[in-house]
Amino acid sequence: MSDSQNTPPPLGDGRALRLLLRVNGLQAWRKLTSVGEKSKLLTLVIATFLGGYGLVTYLLFYKGLDFLRGFPGIGDLLMERMLFLLFAVLFLLLLFSNLIIGYTSLFRNKESQFLLSAPVSSDTLFRWKFIESTLVASWAFVFLIAPMLIAYGNVRGVDASFYLLTTTLVAGFIILPSVFGSWCAVTLARYMDRRAFQIAAIFGFVIFVFGIRLWMQPEQLNDEAIEFRVLAVLDRVMSKTEFSQFPALPSYWLSSSVQNWADGLRVSARFYMYVLCANVMFFGMLAWTRTGRYFYEASSSVHSRAHVFGQWEWFRNWQAHRAAFSYPKGFMERVFQLLPWIRPDVRALVIKDVRMFWRDTTQWGQTLVLFGLLAVYILNLRHFTRQLSNPFWQHIISYLNLFACSLNLATLTTRFVFPQFSLEGKRVWIVGMSPLGLVKVVKTKFAMSTIGSLIVTLGLIFLSCHFLKLDWQRTAYFVGAIAIMTVTMNALAIGLGVLFPNFKEDNPGKIVSGFGGTFCLVLSFLYIVSSVGMLAIGTPWVRRENITADPVSVTISIGGFILLSMLLGWLPFRLALRKTRDFEY
Amino acid sequence: MIELKNLTKRFGDLTAVNNVSLTVPKGEFFCVLGPNAAGKTTTIKMITGLIKPTEGSVNIAGFDVQSEPLQVRQRMSYVPDFPFLYEKLTPWEFMRFIGQLFNLSEERVQSASRELIPRFNLEPFLRKPIEGLSHGTRQRVAIAAALMHEPEVFVIDEPMVGLDPFHARVVKEILKERSVAGMTVFMSTHQLSVAEQVADRIGIINHGRFVAIGTADELRHWSGNDSLLEDSFLAITREEANITAERMPAPATTP
Numbered sequence: 001m002s003d004s005q006n007t008p009p010p011l012g013d014g015r016a017l018r019l020l021l022r023v024n025g026l027q028a029w030r031k032l033t034s035v036g037e038k039s040k041l042l043t044l045v046i047a048t049f050l051g052g053y054g055l056v057t058y059l060l061f062y063k064g065l066d067f068l069r070g071f072p073g074i075g076d077l078l079m080e081r082m083l084f085l086l087f088a089v090l091f092l093l094l095l096f097s098n099l100i101i102g103y104t105s106l107f108r109n110k111e112s113q114f115l116l117s118a119p120v121s122s123d124t125l126f127r128w129k130f131i132e133s134t135l136v137a138s139w140a141f142v143f144l145i146a147p148m149l150i151a152y153g154n155v156r157g158v159d160a161s162f163y164l165l166t167t168t169l170v171a172g173f174i175i176l177p178s179v180f181g182s183w184c185a186v187t188l189a190r191y192m193d194r195r196a197f198q199i200a201a202i203f204g205f206v207i208f209v210f211g212i213r214l215w216m217q218p219e220q221l222n223d224e225a226i227e228f229r230v231l232a233v234l235d236r237v238m239s240k241t242e243f244s245q246f247p248a249l250p251s252y253w254l255s256s257s258v259q260n261w262a263d264g265l266r267v268s269a270r271f272y273m274y275v276l277c278a279n280v281m282f283f284g285m286l287a288w289t290r291t292g293r294y295f296y297e298a299s300s301s302v303h304s305r306a307h308v309f310g311q312w313e314w315f316r317n318w319q320a321h322r323a324a325f326s327y328p329k330g331f332m333e334r335v336f337q338l339l340p341w342i343r344p345d346v347r348a349l350v351i352k353d354v355r356m357f358w359r360d361t362t363q364w365g366q367t368l369v370l371f372g373l374l375a376v377y378i379l380n381l382r383h384f385t386r387q388l389s390n391p392f393w394q395h396i397i398s399y400l401n402l403f404a405c406s407l408n409l410a411t412l413t414t415r416f417v418f419p420q421f422s423l424e425g426k427r428v429w430i431v432g433m434s435p436l437g438l439v440k441v442v443k444t445k446f447a448m449s450t451i452g453s454l455i456v457t458l459g460l461i462f463l464s465c466h467f468l469k470l471d472w473q474r475t476a477y478f479v480g481a482i483a484i485m486t487v488t489m490n491a492l493a494i495g496l497g498v499l500f501p502n503f504k505e506d507n508p509g510k511i512v513s514g515f516g517g518t519f520c521l522v523l524s525f526l527y528i529v530s531s532v533g534m535l536a537i538g539t540p541w542v543r544r545e546n547i548t549a550d551p552v553s554v555t556i557s558i559g560g561f562i563l564l565s566m567l568l569g570w571l572p573f574r575l576a577l578r579k580t581r582d583f584e585y
Numbered sequence: 586m587i588e589l590k591n592l593t594k595r596f597g598d599l600t601a602v603n604n605v606s607l608t609v610p611k612g613e614f615f616c617v618l619g620p621n622a623a624g625k626t627t628t629i630k631m632i633t634g635l636i637k638p639t640e641g642s643v644n645i646a647g648f649d650v651q652s653e654p655l656q657v658r659q660r661m662s663y664v665p666d667f668p669f670l671y672e673k674l675t676p677w678e679f680m681r682f683i684g685q686l687f688n689l690s691e692e693r694v695q696s697a698s699r700e701l702i703p704r705f706n707l708e709p710f711l712r713k714p715i716e717g718l719s720h721g722t723r724q725r726v727a728i729a730a731a732l733m734h735e736p737e738v739f740v741i742d743e744p745m746v747g748l749d750p751f752h753a754r755v756v757k758e759i760l761k762e763r764s765v766a767g768m769t770v771f772m773s774t775h776q777l778s779v780a781e782q783v784a785d786r787i788g789i790i791n792h793g794r795f796v797a798i799g800t801a802d803e804l805r806h807w808s809g810n811d812s813l814l815e816d817s818f819l820a821i822t823r824e825e826a827n828i829t830a831e832r833m834p835a836p837a838t839t840p
Contacts, residue, residue: 006735007659007660007734007737008659008687008688008689008690008734009659009688010655010656010658010659010688011685011686011687011688015688016686019682019685019686023671023674023678023682024671026673026674026678027671027672027673027674030673030714031673034673110669111669111671113635113665113669114668114669116633116634116635117633117634117635117658117661117663118658118686118687119655119658119659119686119687119688120658120686121654121655122654296654297637299635300635300636300637303630303635303636304594304596304636304637304639305596305597316598
């Protein structure tokens with residue numbers, strides 16, 4: 001036993017990779033089938049949602065492309081530019097997504113650590129993780145563009161070969177951002193500390209936003225230009241998006257090939273396809289055969305790293321100062337002391353939850369991105385003063401803004417509020433058995449998430465009404481509507497979170513992906529569609545000059561909205577409170 | 586069998602492992618004790634090749650960990666305190682996977698499984714997904730799988746976490762038997778009684794250096810405490826500078 005003669009030679013790279021693919025494939029398959037085994041209803045909900053999403057997206061793209069194509073003289077040009085722009089932006093998103101997923105998969109993944117001590121070469125390990133992160137990062141992209149490409153094909157009236165070509169092109173296209181993303185991940189891991197990376201990322205993001213802001217700054221046009229110099233104006237608009245037709249971008253090769261094939265220019269389409277394939281093969285081969293050797297160095301660096309600022313004396317002094325612990329009250333505690341009417345135990349729970357939220361970068365980072373984008377959009381409304389003087393557009397946009405804001409809210413409540421109860425995890429007894437009691441815990445979480453959400457949603461809707469120059473009655477109407485929706489969706493998320501808890505999982509993303517989270521998202525979505533639909537149909541204000549508001553339909557619509565809100569918010573919340581009263585630890 | 590030569594690991598200003606040299610010969614059961622943040626896990630990570638040493642080298646079964654990693658990994662097993670297992674596989678599938686990963690023949694997979702599975706009492710769990718198993722059962726699966734290829738060197742971090750007394754005894758017995766048969770064991774633990782029961786030699790690490798290496802009796806003797814190993818450990822680690830200068834010989838690198 002235990003001597004060298006008894007030891008077989010290490011597995012070859014090819015066999016090791018096949019073994020990893022097989023075992024992970026089996027894992028993935030069982031994860032997929034276990035969803036169906038656990039709940040038929042969940043499978044049905046997910047399948048319906050995916051199917052519905054595909055269909056709606058297809059119809060939207062079809063209508064949009066058809067509309068664009070209908071512009072006399074410039075329809076094809078607009079459609080072409082949209083195609084190039086869409087793929088260019090998606091390429092950047094894929095690159096970013098691959099960088100994040102690649103980094104996590106290579107350096108923050110337990111399987112990677114496990115395999116690093118197993119007889120698997122770093123090359124093989126990198127190859128497996130490269131395949132895994134490509135699939136994880138790209139499936140949503142494929143899901144997003146498939147309805148768009150089908151709609152494009154139908155609008156252009158192409159034959160079946162178009163779909164064969166686009167499938168091949170997309171399969172090749174997703175490899176390039178994955179190659180660059182994984183290479184960036186390995187390089188960043190090798191040379192950059194986490195804090196340095198965060199600072200660099202924030203600076204990079206600020207510079208990017210500033211650059212975009214400068215580049216895409218709205219231009220004021222006079223009436224003469226709008227009425228008589230349409231082509232000149234169009235030319236200026238097109239020049240802003242010309243970057244998407246930079247010939248060295250992989251998205252350019254994909255878009256050109258797709259467009260040329262649809263135009264019947266097969267030789268040209270094949271040329272761009274070959275360019276794409278050649279690049280995929282070249283860079284793919286580099287990643288496959290070369291990047292793995294740097295992976296081990298990078299992995300060792302990640303796990304060997306001191307603080308990047310440790311090289312500076314001021315930082316070391318500051319750390320030393322911090323080490324002399326003076327038992328202070330935290331910043332949050334001092335802030336919440338300003339609210340003396342909150343009971344100390346409730347305050348302690350709120351401070352704990354706020355701290356945990358703040359210290360999880362992904363939590364507030366995603367919130368910031370979601371509402372930041374909406375804020376940028378609403379703030380930009382002020383540039384459309386001329387168009388928004390038209391009551392029709394004012395009316396439409398005000399309801400669309402309510403729709404967009406509530407959709408963001410639904411994402412927020414499902415992603416962050418729903419898992420709140422589950423995140424207490426196995427520690428739920430700590431708060432549950434304290435004098436505070438579990439019922440009070442649930443009510444506090446509801447109050448806290450509702451107040452937090454209200455600050456954001458009321459702010460956004462108020463800004464929207466302000467830039468749309470709505471009178472105070474309409475402003476009050478929309479503010480009231482979003483306030484009711486905020487309370488309802490928070491109650492729904494907290495309620496379903498308690499009714500469908502998952503105490504095994506620490507990752508909020510995984511908690512949300514279960515039945516309860518999916519159910520919460522679907523119910524929120526249906527509630528938003530119904531509510532905004534009811535409010536828009538029964539609007540108290542006229543949409544056009546020759547239509548007057550009917551008091552009966554207004555009453556029914558607003559009454560229906562309030563009733564639906566009460567039902568959807570109150571019922572799950574009440575059931576949740578009842579469940580917490582009989583909760584078994 | 587395990588040879589650390591002037592091993593040093595620095596994290597910026599912090600020296601986690603400081604110029605450690607140690608030889609653990611073939612078939613020895615070596616236990617590392619030490620307070621939290623003493624450098625135990627960093628040493629293990631360098632032995633297993635998870636991180637590179639800042640200075641020095643590690644040799645396992647005659648192969649350098651950095652220049653011949655595959656030869657080393659083929660001859661070694663590492664079980665961390667919270668081992669990674671594929672959650673959706675069953676223990677039987679996981680063990681087969683490990684056997685195949687180490688390039689074992691079907692006959693060896695079968696014979697090793699038939700020996701190890703009953704000893705670790707894993708029969709009732711063989712068809713159940715790992716995700717549903719308790720921490721202790723997962724730990725047993727991980728240890729059994731790690732022993733399948735009959736490693737020459739076995740590195741294990743806190744093996745008794747989550748194990749009930751019966752299975753803790755089983756693990757100790759099997760590791761001891763294998764060690765007697767020639768497998769070198771390098772175990773890190775906080776449980777002094779475990780170290781005392783199974784170890785041929787015990788190394789006490791503090792502030793990145795081995796401050797004492799010897800048998801349990803030798804450690805007791807050096808610390809001037811003839812009763813409990815716990816007292817010796819506390820005496821040695823409390824202020825090692827006070828002790829080392831006067832009463833304790835320089836740590837030996839070999840027995």
